[in-house]
Amino acid sequence: MPLLALATLEPWLATIFWSSLTIAFYLLAKQLYSRWPRWWLMPLALTPALLIVVVLVVHANYGDYLHGAGWLLTVLGPVTVAFAVPIYEQRALIKRDWAVLAIGMVAGTLTAVGTSWLLATLLGLNGTLRLSLLPRSISTPFAMLVSQDIGGVPNLTAVFVVMTGVFGAVLGDLLLSWLPIRSSLARGALFAIGAHGAGTARANQIGPEEGSIAGLLMVLVGLLNVLVATLISLLLH
Amino acid sequence: MTAHRLSVRFRYALHRSRTGQIALLAAIWLIGQAVVHVTGLPLPGGIIGLALLLFLLGSRLMSPLSLRRGANWFLAEMLLFFVPAVLAVLNYPQLLGVLGLKILAVILGGTISVMGVTAMTVELSGNWRARHAASRSGNT
Structure with missing residues (x-):
């Protein structure tokens, strides 16, 4: 050739x-x-x-x-900037449901970091590999930043984010059929906080309300994680 | 033609041009990069650009119509731009063995937990708030 x-x-x-x-x-x-x-x-x-x-x-x-x-x-830089538009357009929803959304984001983030750490430790994974696994539930541009901040390998995190997205969209459907969930707020949150962009795409197929909630939450939870990780790395150094 | 009419025509053209909006978003990102470079803030230029754009939209200095098409394009095609990061898996051939299975287990277990906890937390706190609001309005 x-x-x-x-x-x-x-x-x-x-x-x-x-x-x-x-x-x-x-x-x-x-x-x-x-x-x-x-x-x-x-x-x-x-x-x-x-x-x-x-x-x-x-x-x-x-x-x-x-x-x-x-x-x-x-180009992921301008993509991050573009997230401002859906946040701004969903400001009525943020104003109405901010407390419930904030509780969901904190609970989801703590669970993501906690279970990743626990399962990785149980299976004997540690060091930079374990750190790279922590931010895998959030959207890639944010996850790579967090990974960098906490001492992981951003490229490995990108691989794990993709795996989370591919399996998350399928797992989300299974969970929705098991769990007693009625509100579109909870259905959107499940996909956005569990499986970032891929989950948001699936939430959009379920309904427009789930889709816009997921789109908004995906960004907010990513931002929350980046800000917390930046603070942590500033405190550590 | 007055400056005002020129600016109206420019805005009208921008509202319809996806390419122009993509360029505008890229310009806001470059401003964010410049701010980081000058001030030495520990945040990436994209996050600064996002904050700047939220301020411009919130203060009505800029209309979402000037950006919606461009932003939707970036968000819809986002996956393309991180494909090169995913190929990093080529540098870790050990992921194809037992190590890969362990990582898969962490990801599956972690994702199920995150989804379950998040959805139930939002559902229950939403229900609690609805009951709380109902009992409050019932009292008055």
């Missing part, structure tokens, strides 16, 4: 190759998932999986890929 070998050697070709491949696989996964909504076809899972196959086939490594398509990560 001379063309593919070239694509991993020339820097500008590598950028075009890996970037367009990433975007193409992402668009393909989106199309497939909208037609067949199976969990393993979620763009979140399928896009990285296809790219990993290509990286292995052309005998490249993560460094090569990152040189070519790493610039996409920079």
Whole structure:
């Protein structure tokens, strides 16, 4: 494969190759998932999986890929800014239900950090790996920041966030059929605080009210975690 | 053409242009980056930009119409932008073995707990508040 070998050697070709491949696989996964909504076809899972196959086939490594398509990560900055719009548009809901939402966010965050720490310790996982597991319930841009603050590996956290999202959307449906939950507030909170963006997408399919509650909570809980982690790291250093 | 009419036309064009709104959000992020660079705040530029934008919207200096299309685009396509981070799994081949199964167990167990606790907390505190409000209005 001379063309593919070239694509991993020339820097500008590598950028075009890996970037367009990433975007193409992402668009393909989106199309497939909208037609067949199976969990393993979620763009979140399928896009990285296809790219990993290509990286292995052309005998490249993560460094090569990152040189070519790493610039996409920079766009997570403007994505964080964009979250201001849904927060602002849901201000009536925040005003009405702020107490219940705050209790839910604190309970969810404490459970996330507590169970991750406990289960990881029980299974003999420790050090940076255990720290990288702690912020996996929140949205990736926030989770990577928290991971950095508390001494984890942001890239590993990104992998765990994705795994949480893929399984969380499925687990959320199961839990909803077991638990005695009537309010759309609780259904939205379950998906947003348990499985960030992937959960929010699932909540949107259940109903518009669940969807907007989830979208809002996903951002607020991410922000809460970032602010708390920043405080903790300032206190520790 | 007066300056006022120019600014009205500009705003009208911005309300309809997704590309313009995407550029505006990127510009707010760059301002956030610059603030972090100058002040040395321990927060990333994105969070500063988010706070700045909330202030602009809350004080009505900026209309959500100037940003909604762009923001919706960023949020809808968010997954694309962290794909490169997920490929970091290539650097950890040991995740494919027993270690990976242990991590999977932590993630499954943790996620079920978070979802259960969160949903029940919100449901119960919502019910409690509804009863509380009902009994209060019943007394008056």
